[in-house]
Structure formats: structure tokens, C-alpha cells
Amino acid sequence: MHLAAHFPGVNNTTVWSDPRSGSQIDFDSFVHLARTAERGKFDFFFLAEGLRLREMKGRIHDLDVAGRPESLTVLSALSAVTTRLGLAATVNSTFNEPYEVARRLATLDHLSGGRAAWNVVTSYDAFTGENFRRGGYLDEADRYNRAREFLHTARELWDSWAPRDLVADPAAGEFARAGAGTFAHRGTQFDIAGRFTVPRGPQGHPVIIQAGDSDEGREFAAADADVIFSRHGRLDDGRAFYKDVKSRLAKYGRRSDELKILPAVTYVLGDTEQDAAERAAEIRRAQVTPRNALVFLEGFWGRDLSGYDPDGPLPDVEPDLGEGVSKGRAQFRGDRGEVVRTWRALAAERGLSIRELVIEATGRQTFIGTPRSVAGQIDEFVQSDAADGFVFVPHLTPGGLDDLVEHVVPLLQEKGVFRADYTGPTLRDHLGIGGPRAPKETP
Known part of the structure; x- marks a missing residue:
């Protein structure tokens, strides 16, 4: 199986009060x-990224992460203090340009010795676009067209x-250098030509990650991605998603x-199953504070609900389905x-209060139990063709994976379902996906 670590970004996962x-x-x-x-022999470390601070009723929500440094810069620094761990960053294809992104990713691949990965995402809203010269020019239907051509x-x-x-050999080398970096692309989204400044990296291409769950997103992943992030953390949902996406690969010769x-x-660990369940409930209540519960509900109601009791019943007013009060949150679309x-x-x-409902509706806890039972649950998920592995999202920064690496990973290694050590230097080696597509011949 493959394991990855996610450093929480703009989220409601972090328990700030701990x-x-x-x-x-x-x-x-x-x-x-x-x-x-890296101590746990994980495949990669992943940083998400938001291009604008999210707003609620015109204000920055103070439980969000604000002030996060730019991801590729952080990963470049981390390449100097790690030796084998893959380094993955979200980089937006809507508000960037291929030349600059390709240059930065190739640089990271060189600095890290072949450990770079790119999570290709799109942006749907003019709100984020206000931070850029182009604004919100791109129709939502064209997002994947641009992303596909961008990649x-x-x-x-x-x-x-x-x-x-x-x-x-020297003769071939001189000939190759004479044509190195020459490119010309003519397409509907990009019309560029020139010379690329960074030589081919150790991996050839950085590993490509994608996270779309729509039919178009799944097709994009089947055609072009090496890894797809999935939101399906339940066994039956995971099996259905796994079967659907894997069945699309053959048409692309993969x-x-x-x-x-x-x-x-x-994950949540405990000394006993009951202890773990109690801890899990405490964490969920710490993640969904009374204020967070109201803010989340306001996003769907599209109106100010600050006068309601989070421990009382749902608002009796009808939702305002207009523009809404939240900006920058994808979950409030649709x-x-x-x-x-x-x-x-x-x-x-079920007789749920506002807060209880939000806890129920936003529940993300997946593996709960003793270290041995959690190791068993993780293994069952993979052996049942519901996933090839997992991206763990801790609720604490920075020590949220300590217990997993110390108590669960050794049990997975004992089962023989997870590596005892790295077997190669690059992220492609860790994932077992081989090299990228064959490069074009050099003129």
C-alpha cells in the first residue's frame, strides 16, 4: 500500500484548542x-494551497489558516532536510502559466533528487480571480479544457x-545541447514558443496528482494522472469509485x-475500542465548535444565523439561494x-441540534480503534480494492502523525503490506509507476 501525509491547509480539520x-x-x-x-517510510508529503483567503459575511473566518507560505517554496526548503520523502504541491492551472509552473516543478525535482509532484487543480470563481489580472474570465465549463492543455x-x-x-558521448552531447529546451506550442489556451531553461529532471516529469470527483475529473485522472485523491473514505463508496476510475484506464492504453x-x-487511536471512540467524539466536538457550526450552516442557508442557538433546532427560516454569504468555499456551491x-x-x-447535525454532516473520521484494529481496517480497505493507500490528514499540527508512525505503521510492516524501507530514490520508485511517457526526439 501507499501512504502519504497531508499538512492541513484551509480547513475545519485542525483542533486549535488543543x-x-x-x-x-x-x-x-x-x-x-x-x-x-519520512521516518514512517511514507510515499510523499502534500501541501494544499488556496489563492485567496476565504470570507464569511465579508470577513475572514478566524478559524481558517491565514498567512500560509507558498507551497513550492516550502517544499524546496524541505528538500534539504529530507532524503527520500516525495514532495507534492497543489498548483492552480487556472491562474498560472505553463512555462513558469513547469520551471518551478523541474527545479524542485532537481533540488530533491527526483521527488517532486504536482497536484493539478482548477479554480471556478471570480472571487479568487480578483487577485489576478484576468479576474474571473474563465467559464467553469472551460476549466478542465485549460487544465488538460496546461498539463x-x-x-x-x-x-x-x-x-x-x-x-x-561528447558529439551527441554537443548536438543535444544545441537544440535543448526548444519548444513551440500552438493551442486554444496557450500559444508559446522559445527555449525552456531547466534540463530534464531526475524523474523526467514530476508525478501528476488530480483530485476531481466529477465524471470529467475522473476522466482527466484516467488519461493524465499518476495519483488521484479521493474523498471516498467508506468501504463501499471506495470500492465503487475504485472500480469506476480503474475501468477508464484501458482506453488510454494504461x-x-x-x-x-x-x-x-x-485516524484516532485508543488503548481500547471504547477509549478510541470516546476520543473520536471529543475531537469531532472540538473541530465543530458552536461558532463553527453556525458558520457552516450560514454557508448553506445563505444568510446570517448568528442569533440562533447552536445547541438548538435548525433555523425555521428558508434559505436565501442568491449569492450567499460565503466566498471561496467550494462546498457551498451546487x-x-x-x-x-x-x-x-x-x-x-434523529432529533439533532444545529451543532449535532454539522458534526454528522461533516464527519471525516475514518479509522478509529486500537493500533492493531486500525492497522487491520487500513489493510482491509486496500485488500478489498477500495484504495491503493491513503493520504492521512491529522487534526493536530505538527505532531498529528506521531502516533500513527509509532504504533500503526510497524504493524502494517509486520503484516508485510507496507514497505520496511525505501527501495529507490524517486517518488516514482515509491509509487511503483515507472517513468513518464517517452520524450520527444531532440531535433
């Missing part, structure tokens, strides 16, 4: 979590340099093992009216 909760900005926090993941253009740039083994499916998951109707039915059926 005395062990540290900085999400200081470099020492990144170092601690990355080194913990293909970046690959052309990486392939514009010959692999190192093709320039072994084998099932060339795309790794990794759901985002959490049919909010349908969500409200579903929640009202659930609250009525």
Missing part, C-alpha cells in the same frame, strides 16, 4: 511533519530537453497499476436548497 496545536506557518512545523512521514504544455516543456542517457487511488482519511431539505429531514428524524 494545547499541542502549533504553528501552521513556522518552518519547524513543516519539518516536524515531513520528517515524521500537456508543461510536458512538452519538460520533454524539450533530452534525457541524460541520450547525451552520453494498466490498472499506473494510477494510484488514495482517499483522504483520518443545490443548496436540496442540501437544506435533506438536513432538515435528518435533523427531524
Whole structure:
């Protein structure tokens, strides 16, 4: 199986009130979590990224992470204090340009000795676009068109340099250098030509990650990704997603093992099953504070609900389905009216308060139990073809993976289902996916 670590970003996962909760900005926090993941022989360390601070009723929500340093810069620094751990960053394809992104990722691949990965994402809203000259120009329907061409253009740039083994003798080397970096791309989204400044990295191409769950997103992953992040942390949902995505690979000439499916998951350990369950309940209540519960509900109701008791019943007012009060939160898109109707039915059926409903609706805890039972649950998920592994999202920064690495990983190694040590230097080696597509011939 494959394991990865996620450093929480803009989220409602972090338990800020825990005395062990540290900085999400200081470099020492990144170092601690990355080194913990590497000690556990994880495949990679992942940083998400938001391009604008999210707002609620025109104000920054103070339980969000604010002030997060830029991801590729952080990973470049981490490449100097780790030796084998893959380093993955979200980089937006809507508000960036292929040349610059390809250059930064190739640089990270060189600095890290072949450990770079790129989570290709798109942006849907003009709110984020206000931070950029183009604003919100891109229609939502065109997001994947741009992302697909963006990725293909970046690959052309990486392939514009010959692999190192093709320039072994001096004569061939001089010839290759004469044409190195030459590129020309003519497409509907990009029309660029010139010379690419960074030689081909140790991996050829950085590992490509994708996180879309729509039909279009799944197709994009099947065609172009090496890893897909999944939100399906339940066994039956995971099996269905796994089967669907893997079945799409053959049309692109790819084998099932060339795309790794990794759901985002959490864990809670206890000395007994009851102890773990009690801890899990405490963590959920700490994540969904009374204020957080109201803020979350306001996103779907589209109106100010500050006058309601979070421990009381759901608001009796109808939702405002207009522009809403939240900006920058993808979960508040879609049919909010349908969500409200579903929640009202659930609250009525189970007698849930506002806070209890939000805890139920946003529950992310996946593996709960003793170290041995959690190791068994993780293994069952993978052996049942519901995932190829997991991206663990801790609720504490920076020590949230310490217990997992110390108590659960050794049991997975004991079972023989997770590596005892790294077997190669690159992230592609860790994932077992081999090299990228063959590069173009150098002129």
C-alpha cells in the first residue's frame, strides 16, 4: 500500500484548542511533519494551497489558516532536510502559466533528487480571480479544457530537453545541447514558443496528482494522472469509485497499476475500542465548535444565523439561494436548497441540534480503534480494492502523525503490506509507476 501525509491547509480539520496545536506557518512545523512521514517510510508529503483567503459575511473566518507560505517554496526548503520523502504541491492551472509552473516543478525535482509532484487543480470563481489580472474570465465549463492543455504544455516543456542517457558521448552531447529546451506550442489556451531553461529532471516529469470527483475529473485522472485523491473514505463508496476510475484506464492504453487511488482519511487511536471512540467524539466536538457550526450552516442557508442557538433546532427560516454569504468555499456551491431539505429531514428524524447535525454532516473520521484494529481496517480497505493507500490528514499540527508512525505503521510492516524501507530514490520508485511517457526526439 501507499501512504502519504497531508499538512492541513484551509480547513475545519485542525483542533486549535488543543494545547499541542502549533504553528501552521513556522518552518519547524513543516519539518516536524515531513520528517515524521519520512521516518514512517511514507510515499510523499502534500501541501494544499488556496489563492485567496476565504470570507464569511465579508470577513475572514478566524478559524481558517491565514498567512500560509507558498507551497513550492516550502517544499524546496524541505528538500534539504529530507532524503527520500516525495514532495507534492497543489498548483492552480487556472491562474498560472505553463512555462513558469513547469520551471518551478523541474527545479524542485532537481533540488530533491527526483521527488517532486504536482497536484493539478482548477479554480471556478471570480472571487479568487480578483487577485489576478484576468479576474474571473474563465467559464467553469472551460476549466478542465485549460487544465488538460496546461498539463500537456508543461510536458512538452519538460520533454524539450533530452534525457541524460541520450547525451552520453561528447558529439551527441554537443548536438543535444544545441537544440535543448526548444519548444513551440500552438493551442486554444496557450500559444508559446522559445527555449525552456531547466534540463530534464531526475524523474523526467514530476508525478501528476488530480483530485476531481466529477465524471470529467475522473476522466482527466484516467488519461493524465499518476495519483488521484479521493474523498471516498467508506468501504463501499471506495470500492465503487475504485472500480469506476480503474475501468477508464484501458482506453488510454494504461494498466490498472499506473494510477494510484488514495482517499483522504483520518485516524484516532485508543488503548481500547471504547477509549478510541470516546476520543473520536471529543475531537469531532472540538473541530465543530458552536461558532463553527453556525458558520457552516450560514454557508448553506445563505444568510446570517448568528442569533440562533447552536445547541438548538435548525433555523425555521428558508434559505436565501442568491449569492450567499460565503466566498471561496467550494462546498457551498451546487443545490443548496436540496442540501437544506435533506438536513432538515435528518435533523427531524434523529432529533439533532444545529451543532449535532454539522458534526454528522461533516464527519471525516475514518479509522478509529486500537493500533492493531486500525492497522487491520487500513489493510482491509486496500485488500478489498477500495484504495491503493491513503493520504492521512491529522487534526493536530505538527505532531498529528506521531502516533500513527509509532504504533500503526510497524504493524502494517509486520503484516508485510507496507514497505520496511525505501527501495529507490524517486517518488516514482515509491509509487511503483515507472517513468513518464517517452520524450520527444531532440531535433
